[in-house]
Amino acid sequence: MKILHKGFNYSQDGPGNRLVYHLQGCNFACKWCSNADTIPRDNSESKDIPITEIFDEILRSKMMFFDGGGVTFTGGEATLQADELLALLKMLKAADIHTCIETNASSERFSEFCDVVDYLIVDVKHYDSELHKKWVGKPLDSVLENVAYAFGTGRQIHVRIPVINGVNVNPEGFSDCFSQFNTDNAVFEFLAYHEYGKDKWHGKYQIENGFVSDGVIDEFTHVFGKHGLKTVST
Numbered sequence: 240m241k242i243l244h245k246g247f248n249y250s251q252d253g254p255g256n257r258l259v260y261h262l263q264g265c266n267f268a269c270k271w272c273s274n275a276d277t278i279p280r281d282n283s284e285s286k287d288i289p290i291t292e293i294f295d296e297i298l299r300s301k302m303m304f305f306d307g308g309g310v311t312f313t314g315g316e317a318t319l320q321a322d323e324l325l326a327l328l329k330m331l332k333a334a335d336i337h338t339c340i341e342t343n344a345s346s347e348r349f350s351e352f353c354d355v356v357d358y359l360i361v362d363v364k365h366y367d368s369e370l371h372k373k374w375v376g377k378p379l380d381s382v383l384e385n386v387a388y389a390f391g392t393g394r395q396i397h398v399r400i401p402v403i404n405g406v407n408v409n410p411e412g413f414s415d416c417f418s419q420f421n422t423d424n425a426v427f428e429f430l431a432y433h434e435y436g437k438d439k440w441h442g443k444y445q446i447e448n449g450f451v452s453d454g455v456i457d458e459f460t461h462v463f464g465k466h467g468l469k470t471v472s473t
């Protein structure tokens with residue numbers, strides 16, 4: 240499995256303390272991506288590591304998975320390496336290790352991941368198909384189909400929305416979109432725009448004035464609450 244980097248993180252990539260693997264390659268090209276070095280399918284700095292080796296590393300790290308922690312696979316887009324990742328997730332399940340993936344929910348094999356992963360984080364970038372394509376380079380349809388599938392299974396799902404001035408600051412647009420589904424088992428989180436990964440774009444960064452105030456995030460929380468959509472902050 241091609242991995243660019245890994246490290247421990249507490250509570251922001253799933254519950255508890257987690258070993259987080261950033262997999263190489265993404266099928267989106269979000270203009271604000273904070274991990275732009277993970278987007279190309281190949282990167283001389285990423286390493287191709289056998290899943291048995293990763294599995295052993297995770298088992299060795301088990302004592303660090305406190306407060307309900309475990310392992311998280313993100314990216315890039317982790318589901319692009321579906322065969323390897325699904326095999327590894329099954330091995331981890333058998334070993335009773337708590338697993339999480341963070342995904343853009345565009346994968347044709349999304350349902351297979353829903354079946355095997357313990358905690359599912361889905362990033363939804365826009366509610367409008369044309370604007371989704373404009374800002375991330377791919378249509379919204381498959382994302383919404385997969386998110387609807389996950390809602391329909393009744394499994395727990397954590398939806399994250401990056402909130403970016405000039406891109407998607409329209410809480411009603413998002414809440415109307417999600418209100419068409421049964422979201423009883425879903426929580427929604429709003430991530431205010433930041434520029435921590437700007438340097439990775441090597442001067443090609445295109446978002447200008449993307450920052451939003453706390454008031455904008457409060458407005459998202461208020462509007463979602465009005466529609467009965469549960470919100471969280473991690």
Ligand code: SF4
Nearest residue numbers: 265267268269272315
């Ligand atoms: S889906 Fe995630 S990793 Fe891929 S380009 Fe968008 S923000 Fe970056």
